[in-house]
Amino acid sequence: xxxxxxxxxxxxxxxxxxxxxxxxxxxxxxxxxxxRTVQRDLQALMESGVPVxxxxxxxxxxxxDPRMTLPxxxxxxxxxxxxxxxxxxxxxxxxxxGAARTAAQKIAAAMTGPxxxxxxxxxxxxxxxxxxxxTAVRTAVERALSTxxxxxxxxxxxxxxxxxxxxxxxxxxxxxxxxxxIAWCRTRQAGRGFRLDRITAAATTSxxxxxxxxxxxLRGSAGADAVRPTTLAALGxxx
Numbered sequence: 001x002x003x004x005x006x007x008x009x010x011x012x013x014x015x016x017x018x019x020x021x022x023x024x025x026x027x028x029x030x031x032x033x034x035x036r037t038v039q040r041d042l043q044a045l046m047e048s049g050v051p052v053x054x055x056x057x058x059x060x061x062x063x064x065d066p067r068m069t070l071p072x073x074x075x076x077x078x079x080x081x082x083x084x085x086x087x088x089x090x091x092x093x094x095x096x097x098g099a100a101r102t103a104a105q106k107i108a109a110a111m112t113g114p115x116x117x118x119x120x121x122x123x124x125x126x127x128x129x130x131x132x133x134x135t136a137v138r139t140a141v142e143r144a145l146s147t148x149x150x151x152x153x154x155x156x157x158x159x160x161x162x163x164x165x166x167x168x169x170x171x172x173x174x175x176x177x178x179x180x181x182i183a184w185c186r187t188r189q190a191g192r193g194f195r196l197d198r199i200t201a202a203a204t205t206s207x208x209x210x211x212x213x214x215x216x217x218l219r220g221s222a223g224a225d226a227v228r229p230t231t232l233a234a235l236g237x238x239x
Contacts, residue, residue, distance in 0.1 A: 006031055007041055011050060014064035021054075021061030049102070075107075081118050084108055094179055095142055095172055095196070098135075140202035141181055144169045150209045151183070154201040155194055162200070167192070168209035173223050180223075184212045191217030 001009065013030060014022060024042070028035045042062055045052050051065045075083070087104035094100075108116070137153075144151040151169055156162050167183035170191075174180070178195055185192040191212070218224050 001031065003041070006033070007045060010038070010041055010045065011052075011064065014052060014062060018064055021059075021063040023061040027062070077114070077118065080107055094174075095138060095145075097138070134199075137199050137202045138196065140204050141169065141196065141199070144202075144204050144209070145172070147204070148209050148211070150186070150205045150207040151181075152203045152205055153194070153199050156198050156200055158198075163187070165192075165194075166205070167194070168212060170212040170217055171214035173214075173218070173226055175223065175226075182214050182217050182223075184210070184217065191221075193218075193221065193223065 009031065010027065013027065024035045024038050027038045027042075031038065042052055042054070052062055053064075054060070054062050084104050084107050087100045087107070108120070140151065140153075143149075148169075150166055152164075152166050154162065154164055164187075166186045167181070168186065169181060169183045171182050172179060173182050173193060178197070180193040180195055181199070182191065182193050184190075215226075218226055
C-alpha cells in the first residue's frame with residue numbers, strides 16, 4: 001500500500017472506531033508498518049487540516065471527529081476529472097477559492113491509473129491570472145457565513161464614498177464575474193448587497209447573526225431574479 005492510499009485508509013480506520021481513540025501500535029499492526037511511520041502519517045493528516053487529534057495517557061490514542069469529514073464517495077473517472085478541472089479553475093477572487101484548491105489536490109491525490117493521467121493532462125491545460133483579491137476580507141466573509149456571526153466591514157461604494165457597517169450575512173450572489181455579499185445591514189436597517197472587491201476591510205465578531213432569507217433581501221433589487229445553481233439546489237433538499 002502506497003502512502004497516499006494509507007493516509008486515506010487511516011482516516012477511514014479512525015472514522016470506523018470514532019469516538020473511541022485508537023493507539024499508534026494498533027494502527028501500525030493493522031497496516032503492517034512501523035509505529036514511527038504511522039505517527040508521521042497522522043501528523044501529516046493533522047497538518048493538512050484533517051480533524052484528527054491525539055489524547056495522551058492511559059486509554060488514549062488517536063481519534064477523529066466524524067462530523068467533520070465525509071465518508072468515501074465513489075466517483076467515475078469522468079466525474080473525478082471534471083471536479084478536478086472545475087476546482088482548479090475556480091476564480092482566485094471567489095469565496096472558498098482556497099478550499100477549492102485543496103479539494104482539487106485531494107481528489108487528484110486519490111486518483112490512480114488512466115484516470116489520474118487524464119486529470120493531470122487536463123489540469124496542465126488550465127491556467128489562471130494571479131489575483132489581487134484581499135484574502136483577509138474573503139476569509140472573514142467565509143467565516144461569518146459559516147458561523148452565522150455578524151461581520152464588521154469598511155465599504156467603498158461606486159462613487160468612492162466610504163462607510164463603516166455591521167452586517168448580518170445571508171448569502172452570496174455572483175453576477176457578471178463579480179461576487180456580492182448579501183446581508184442585513186444593521187446600520188441601514190435594510191437588506192444590502194456588498195461587492196466583495198469594494199470591501200476594504202472586514203472582521204468577524206462574536207455576535208450571533210439573525211437568520212435572513214437571501215431571496216427576501218433581494219426582493220425589489222436588481223438581483224430579484226437570481227436563482228440557485230441546479231448543482232447546489234440538491235444540497236438544499238438534504239435532510
